[in-house]
Amino acid sequence: MAIKTLRQLVSADSCKTLVVKVGSALLVDANGQPREEWLSGLSAEIAAMHAKGQRVVVVSSGAIALGASRLHLDKGGRANLADAQAAASVGQIGLAGLWSSKLQTHGLNAAQILVTVGDLEDRRRYLNASSTLERLLDCGVVPIVNENDSVATEEIRFGDNDRLAARVGQAAGADAVLLLSDVDGLMDRDPSQAGARLIPIVEGVTDDIRSMASGSSASGLGSGGMISKIQAAEIAERAGIALAIINGTRDHPVSAAVDADLGTLFIPTRQDGGRRAWLGGRIAPAGSLTVDEGCIAALAKGASLLAAGITKVDGSFQRGELVSIKDADGCAIAQGLVEYDAAVCAALSGKRHEEQAEVLGHAPRSAVVHRDQMVLL
Structure with a gap:
């Protein structure tokens, strides 16, 4: 069944496997502390999806922000590559533990998967990652995926978890990818400009759609922006995967967006075969x-x-x-x-x-x- 509405994203009938991407600014506050209550609400939503037969993969940012707070590093741990890698090394433990504890409350097991660009650019390693994800999902586990920032360098990294989420969606055989952002979705111009209008449905990414994107990240914590989300939609589209952008700042963000029908849904207009989708989605x-x-x-x-x-x-x-x-x-x-x-x-x-x-x-x-x-x- 083709996904044409936000509500279909959270239905196992139309979306057997869903990838949910969570940005740093949603999971960690300005002081580098986890937003426990917000995460509890999202974990409850994931548990509800799982109870209805939907398989969920989480792509989660936040390791660098968490680690930087614990190490008392300047600029959120992003002053230089060495700081970012050190912060990620410390933060990854905290991030995995945070997700594990929240999901365990609902009887769900979490698994940590750390990947680099090479893991998804190399065909054999990509297939290995795909196999691991499939087995975990078959076991009823919620995989928590993040870029391995402790070893990735500027030259060989995704740099944002939007594109990573789309690539994970391909590897997991997902039906849809849901990007939780700090805005309601794609606007037809810079959101700060008067008269900016939300685009609810996009059928195929075109030059006009690309021109609407802004590369800025309002929070200063993340590394993405609307440009990376558009690129993620293009990667997802190659595999026939729908992608949605919703506002994640609200409590129980998925339910809030679905109930209000508020967000941008990218409906794929093409579907390449598995190998060609992987090839077209490569970014390096x-x-x-x-x-x-x-x-x-x-x-x-x-x-x-x-x-x-x-x-x-x-x-x-x-x-x-x-x-x-x-x-x-x-x-x-x-x-x-x-x-x-x-x-x-x-x-x-x-x-x-x-x-x-x-x-x-x-x-x-x-x-x-x-x-x-x-x-x-």
Whole structure:
């Protein structure tokens, strides 16, 4: 059953598996202390969903904020990478214990899963994570997922739990992802501007929808913003997963939003297969290939990327790594797994198939990025 209303998100009939993302500012107050009463209310809601046969995965921020308070670190533990990693190391214990105690009150077991970008970007590790989530859910456990900020660096991290929630939704085979935010949903302009209007339904993310997003996080505690939520919706859409943004600041936030029918629901208009959804959702390309207009037109018709259409090569990628495919303005139009390393791509760029053997010293492969290993964005 396709999810077309917020109420269907909390119904096991239409949403067997739901991913709920909780931001730092909702779970931790300005002094770095957990908002115990609020979390008790949300835990009760999760328990009610579980009692009705719905499987729930929680993607929870808050480790850095909790740890920074315990270590008395400046700037909420985000002054530098070393502080953030130290705060996360301490805070992860507290965060897991907090969720475990609240859910145990309702007879539910919690499990902690810490992931990095690499765990979901690498196909084998992604499948391992998917298998673990499936088994935990089958056992009636509520997985609590967070980015492993104690080891992640700026270069290899999600940086926000919105996109992480969408990727976890793919791995868990979820029907929907629910992002608890500090706003009611996507507004048609900056919420501080007069006349800003909530967009209740979005059917497919377009350039117009992207233009409505703001990158700021009102609380200063989190790392996301509306831009990351739009990106999360695009990742979810590839797997046919609905995504909703609701205001999480209220007590019993899910019930409050559903009863008021207040939020933004992104209804997917496409559904890629499992591998293509995973490929399209990857966020850390090792480099990029800029292509000409003729190549762009061919890709839109389902063709593979040939060397003749490449005008520029950036990065130091190796064969088999993810590359972004861009137009002349630098806009990403596709991404896929490359058949040559960066140096060879640069040597082959602009050359037709019959010219490539002379450069390589052997017969060239059929494409630089084969259409079976590529997705349009």
